[in-house]
Amino acid sequence: MTLPSGGFFFYTYSLYLRGFINHKSIKMKKIFYLLSFVLLTNNTFSQNTFRLWHFNAKQGTEEAIGNIITKHNENADYKSGGVQIERITFGDNLWTHRVVVFGELGKLGRNDLKEYQQSLFIEKLNNYVEEWGPSYAGRFLSYVGSEPKDFPLVQIYDIKPKDPVAFKAAHDSYVKKVSKVLGDRPVGFGTYDIGSPNGATHWVVIGSSDFNDLIDQKQKMEQYTKEWEEWGKTNGGVEIKSNFTILVLAAFGGL
Secondary structure, eight states: OBTTTTTTTTTTOOOOOOOOOOOOOOOOHHTTTTSSOOOOTTTTSSSSEEEEEEEEEEEEEEHHHHHHHHHHHHHBBBBBBBEEEEEEEEEEEOOOOOEEEEEEETOBBSSSOHHHHHHHHHHHTTTTTEEEEEEEEEEEEESSOOOOOOOBBEEEEEEESSSHHHHHHHHHHHHHHHHHHHHHHHHEEOOOOOOOGGGOOOOEEEEEESSHHHHHHHHHHHHOOOHHHHHHHSSOOOOEEEEEEEEEEEEEOOO
């Protein structure tokens, strides 16, 4: 669908609860080998890549999954970045959870992990996973603000800009102009280089402290009509392919 003049930050959308969908099960060892890696890019972009995996958790197993991942990742010695696990809450992404790995190109992984430890971790975790879904990888092109774990309700727009260079320029300009309203909330823009969810080539993320904060930010952004008009004229055109929110349940690693 084509983005209306309001743009991402107060785009009118319908929120609805996620549901399970049946996809061909993907073997865990093929898509989850790097789970013990890396956390989030910072403003200098020293950690500028990500990899993510969707999955459906078995009913009632979220706490058990969190305990396993916490035990596996606490006190870990990362080469760079870290890892976070997220619950998908509202919108049109119908998987229940995601694992996202962040890190600096060429410095992915852990210094302290033996191969047998990784294999044992994977086997334990797979006991609580109903099925594995699609996986993607890409880069951060812009990022400002704090870490997602500090503003754990994150809205994600999977998009297809007609002119990615123009869109990035318009995005960065707008974010700078409304920085007083955004405060330390994280706002990012980047690419999908491997995989294309619903045909998307890029993404935009916006962090909030909770649902009320998310809606409050959208209302405040409505006051910036001049800035939105400029954004709309200069972004080169864009289509939204998906629109959903995630809640960061746990994050490990450092900036």
